[in-house]
Amino acid sequence: MSMKFDIKTATARFLNLFLLTGAMLVFTVCNPGKSYEVYHKFEKNLWPRFDILKFEIPINEADKSYDVLLFARLSPQFPYESLSFNMVMNTPSGEERINAYDMKVKSKTGNFVIGCNEGVCEGTLLLKKELSIKRPGKLIIELENLIPRMQVEGISGIGIRVVESGK
Numbered sequence: 001m002s003m004k005f006d007i008k009t010a011t012a013r014f015l016n017l018f019l020l021t022g023a024m025l026v027f028t029v030c031n032p033g034k035s036y037e038v039y040h041k042f043e044k045n046l047w048p049r050f051d052i053l054k055f056e057i058p059i060n061e062a063d064k065s066y067d068v069l070l071f072a073r074l075s076p077q078f079p080y081e082s083l084s085f086n087m088v089m090n091t092p093s094g095e096e097r098i099n100a101y102d103m104k105v106k107s108k109t110g111n112f113v114i115g116c117n118e119g120v121c122e123g124t125l126l127l128k129k130e131l132s133i134k135r136p137g138k139l140i141i142e143l144e145n146l147i148p149r150m151q152v153e154g155i156s157g158i159g160i161r162v163v164e165s166g167k
Helices: 007-029
Strands: 035-041 046-048 053-059 064-074 082-090 096-104 115-117 120-133 137-145 151-153 155-164
Touching: 035 053, 046 155, 053 155, 064 082, 064 096, 064 137, 082 120, 096 120, 120 155, 137 155
Parallel strands: none
Antiparallel strands: 035 155, 046 151, 053 137, 064 120, 064 155, 082 096, 082 137, 115 120
């Protein structure tokens, strides 16, 4: 079995590969509303009280503003009206922001006030609107469970989503 080298076929394949790579690059670079998402899944749906979650989000584009959101996935076993946590946020330029939050998830009667579908309820909370990022690098967010129990049951996971403001 002998194989001949055909310059026309090789050129056509190279051209197709070049065009496909170029198209992928254009769609990647020109993708408005780019977002980053990092998710931490809990084993056995438990968040231990002193397990501080650390999220590192790469920010590649500076001189833009971003909205930073937390999303939590809860099971019907989540026993509290709100998810209480403390957040420490460090920007790539070294700014530090600290805040405590209570994300409302249930009414006083015990019904979920966040969206539920097939046994999973997901709530979203805006942590920071229009966060100005001055230089590229890692946005580091640490979350500390403030519910006064050794472990909180009914939490499938917690994530951080960073999206360009206004997108």
